[in-house]
Amino acid sequence: MVSVTKTLNARGGVARRRELLSDGVGAKQLAAAVHLGRILRVRRGWYALPNLNPDLIKAVRVGGRLACVSAARHYGWAVGEDVGLHICVAANASRLHSPHNPAERMSPDGSPGITLHWEKKKSVRTTARWVTSRRETVLQLASCQSPELAVAAFDSFMHLDPVRSAELPDWLAELPRYILDQFESCSALCESFLESIGRIRLAREGLHGEHQVKITGVGRVDLLVNGWLVIEWDGLEHHDNGAAHDEDCHRDAVLASLGYRTLRFTYAMVMHEWYLVIAAIRAVLAGGRPARP
Known part of the structure; x- marks a missing residue:
């Protein structure tokens, strides 16, 4: 059987x-x-x-495929929190169902927490049947999300999959110029969503640095500005336990002994208190490089 x-x-x-x-x-x-x-x-x-994946089941129940940020998360790319569920449906789809109850119909405008992406033409589904292709996902992210959130996902894609992401420039070239003009260059050196967001926002402030710099006795740091200010982006996934906190304190102490100054910023600070982040960075830079012990 x-x-x-x-x-x-x-x-x-x-x-x-x-x-x-x-x-x-x-x-x-x-x-x-x-x-x-x-x-x-x-x-x-x-x-x-x-x-x-529960999100994939919901997409099928609605009558479509995981799309945009939901597809990006499926591929392992970095995306923000609370982005809802994004589903791509056929251009002629007419009988959409509730993601929670297949007996209920859903409005063509979607429902709370659900964003619908309508196919402009029939898509070639060469990979997973229930997830938009990487190309489709990139174009949806660029058109749907804010530039900084989209670039953060592209950074992650480039870092995780350098072979397939080599086509990223060609895919982005398909977008209208008014969308392309909003983007800054992607960087495969940024290894996390938070790091990418921080890079983009600092660039808008006219501040640039070296990413993933290796310092003897410490290892790699997220960002080095002016050769002496170390900035670490502390996402929850790496800094939510005592052992990680102890390691961070040890790294900071070693950096201080070598003449570096360190600033650490959490996800919540970067996403919701950026004014405080930039104020702290500017204040430290204004004070100049600390004297080496």
């Missing part, structure tokens, strides 16, 4: 009823698998593995 779960897995975790039947899965076998909780009936005629 054909395994329902193996068949679904081979199709990327989601499949239509007719696809599963054509693969040799019996109708009674399919119903039994749903009853036992081995698979989910996402919507009428659609089935998925229960351990699938």
